[in-house]
Amino acid sequence: MMAIVSPISGYISDRIGPVSLTTGGLLVSATGLFYLSTLTSTSTVLQIIPGPILLGLGAGLFNSPNNSSVMSSVPPSKLGVAGGINALVRNVGMVIGIALSVSLFEYRQASFLSTINNPSANLKVQAFMSAYHTVLLVAMGIALVAALISLNRKGYALAEKSS
Secondary structure, three states: HHHHHHHHHHHHHHOOOHHHHHHHHHHHHHHHHHHHHHHOOOOOHHHHHHHHHHHHHHHHHHHHHHHHHHOOOHHHHHHHHHHHHHHHHHHHHHHHHHHHHHHHHHHHHHHHOOOOOOHHHHHHHHHHHHHHHHHHHHHHHHHHHHHHHHHOOOOOOOOOOOO
């Protein structure tokens, strides 16, 4: 989905600006995260598929317009620096996101099982799903906060069209 939607959202962003696309992308991603948080250990593949589709759609709507917005906010002589900082911030965000997600998952799973001496396989699955749902709901909250920040984006002006 992301590979299909990104070029289209980049094209549309050049015409209407990034705000509605980036905000919409974050909201679609939040919806995908919420959807995935409703799945159970008995969910079928067909029930799972809409979640990653929504996440890919949201990322596709967000990424190209956001990158365009960042790159268009600096003078041409600073594009290399801006691109490097943009990539750095994206990578640091991914690392922090992974660390936060794994830490939260492990903490939640351990908390669930902390009072049980010999948990059954079923209890281990319940602990896993509880931790998984917690991580997804926290990620959804972060996406919603990011959408509010994106909605209040300032300083973007559409490039003037040349005749």
